[in-house]
Amino acid sequence: MAAERQQIPATGGRTFLAVWAALAALLALSIAVALLSPSMAVVLNIVIASFMAALNLLFFMNLRYEGAFLKTILFMVILALAAIILLTFSDVFYRRAG
Amino acid sequence: MIARHAASRGPLVSRYGMWFFLYTELLLFGAMFLVYSVYRYRFPSDFHRGAMEENLVTGSINTLVLITSSMTLAMAVSAMKTGENRRSARLQLASILLGVVFLCIKYYEWHAKIIKGLYPNSPVLLKLPKGQILYFGLYYAMTGLHGLHLLAGIGALSFTLWLTVNGRLTRDNHAVLENTGLYWHFVDIVWMYLFPLFYLIT
Numbered sequence: 001m002a003a004e005r006q007q008i009p010a011t012g013g014r015t016f017l018a019v020w021a022a023l024a025a026l027l028a029l030s031i032a033v034a035l036l037s038p039s040m041a042v043v044l045n046i047v048i049a050s051f052m053a054a055l056n057l058l059f060f061m062n063l064r065y066e067g068a069f070l071k072t073i074l075f076m077v078i079l080a081l082a083a084i085i086l087l088t089f090s091d092v093f094y095r096r097a098g
Numbered sequence: 099m100i101a102r103h104a105a106s107r108g109p110l111v112s113r114y115g116m117w118f119f120l121y122t123e124l125l126l127f128g129a130m131f132l133v134y135s136v137y138r139y140r141f142p143s144d145f146h147r148g149a150m151e152e153n154l155v156t157g158s159i160n161t162l163v164l165i166t167s168s169m170t171l172a173m174a175v176s177a178m179k180t181g182e183n184r185r186s187a188r189l190q191l192a193s194i195l196l197g198v199v200f201l202c203i204k205y206y207e208w209h210a211k212i213i214k215g216l217y218p219n220s221p222v223l224l225k226l227p228k229g230q231i232l233y234f235g236l237y238y239a240m241t242g243l244h245g246l247h248l249l250a251g252i253g254a255l256s257f258t259l260w261l262t263v264n265g266r267l268t269r270d271n272h273a274v275l276e277n278t279g280l281y282w283h284f285v286d287i288v289w290m291y292l293f294p295l296f297y298l299i300t
Contacts, residue, residue: 006110008276010179011172020169027161031154034298045294053287060172060283070117077121081128085135092136 004067011059019059026052109273116277120284123247127288130240134295137232144229148237149299151216153207157297160203161289167196168286171255175279181269183262190259190275193282197252204245208238237296244292247285254278 030048034041057063063071138145174189215222216234223231258275261267267275 004110006108007179007270008113010176013173013176016169016172016176019172020165023165024162027158027165030294030298031158034294041294041298045298046291049290049294052290056168056283056287056290060168060286061280066117070114073118073121077124081125084128085132088132088136089139092139 004069005065008062008065011062015059019055022055023052026055109276112273112277113280116280120280123284127240127243130236130243131291131295134236134240137229137236138295138299141227141229141232144227145233146299148230148233149296151211151214152297153210154297156203156207157293160200161293163196163200163203164286164289167193167200168283170196171279171282175272175276178262178267178272178275179269183265183267186267186275187259187262190255190262194252194255194259197248197255197282201245201248201252204241208241240292241296244285244288247288251278251282251285254281 026048030045033044033048037044063074170189171193174186174193177183177186177189211217211234217223218235218238223234226234255278258267258278261274
């Protein structure tokens with residue numbers, strides 16, 4: 001298990017600027033996808049949003065410096081959410097609209 | 099001995115507290131995204147028509163504003179860690195102002211809908227198909243809850259700015275600023291999903 005840090009170290013301004021540029025580029029990509037390929041837009045844009053969220057989590061929220069404990073709990077929360085969505089849709093897909 | 103031990107665990111424990119709170123927030127917004135997904139699946143064309151009312155330009159600008167505010171706040175926390183309190187204060191102020199800009203644009207978007215009579219329980223909305231009523235209900239509920247979170251973030255950040263200006267935060271004691279940052283970035287992440295679901299489905 002990775003060691004847990006008391007204090008998260010400082011990050012240089014250039015790193016944050018690079019992350020901002022990547023986020024802006026991903027935003028532009030998601031708009032382009034929606035305009036150019038509307039049929040695939042939903043799935044692709046959720047994937048792009050997840051990449052944006054990952055950049056935010058790792059660099060702005062410093063998840064990259066956190067120990068395995070916090071990351072494991074985050075994974076479990078996402079897993080629980082995925083299970084809830086999957087179980088709900090397993091019902092929705094096979095239910096006739098009444 | 100115990101007190102000293104507890105104090106030394108301070109920043110880590112307080113950060114964990116904020117992360118766990120954010121996990122519960124993730125489930126709160128997750129439930130709303132689930133409701134959205136189910137009704138979107140059931141009424142795809144109504145959701146598509148409802149989304150035609152969204153303004154892609156203001157929505158995109160708002161996303162950029164929020165991303166930028168996250169960057170300035172991450173820089174503010176980092177500046178505090180290196181003892182640059184004045185720089186940190188300026189960056190916190192920039193994040194607050196960007197948050198206010200986001201809310202002003204959101205107000206403009208809501209206002210554009212409200213003057214068309216598109217607000218919950220309005221006579222105009224109630225004449226629309228069921229799917230569109232649900233779309234606008236979810237739009238106001240989800241962007242409204244997000245806006246309230248941002249408003250709370252602005253309040254918390256104003257408090258940390260006050261603490262910074264008064265010299266109450268230092269490079270060794272700034273957990274409150276770090277945790278406010280975590281909260282702000284989470285609110286940014288929620289918007290990263292709200293934006294495609296409401297603005298990019300036409």
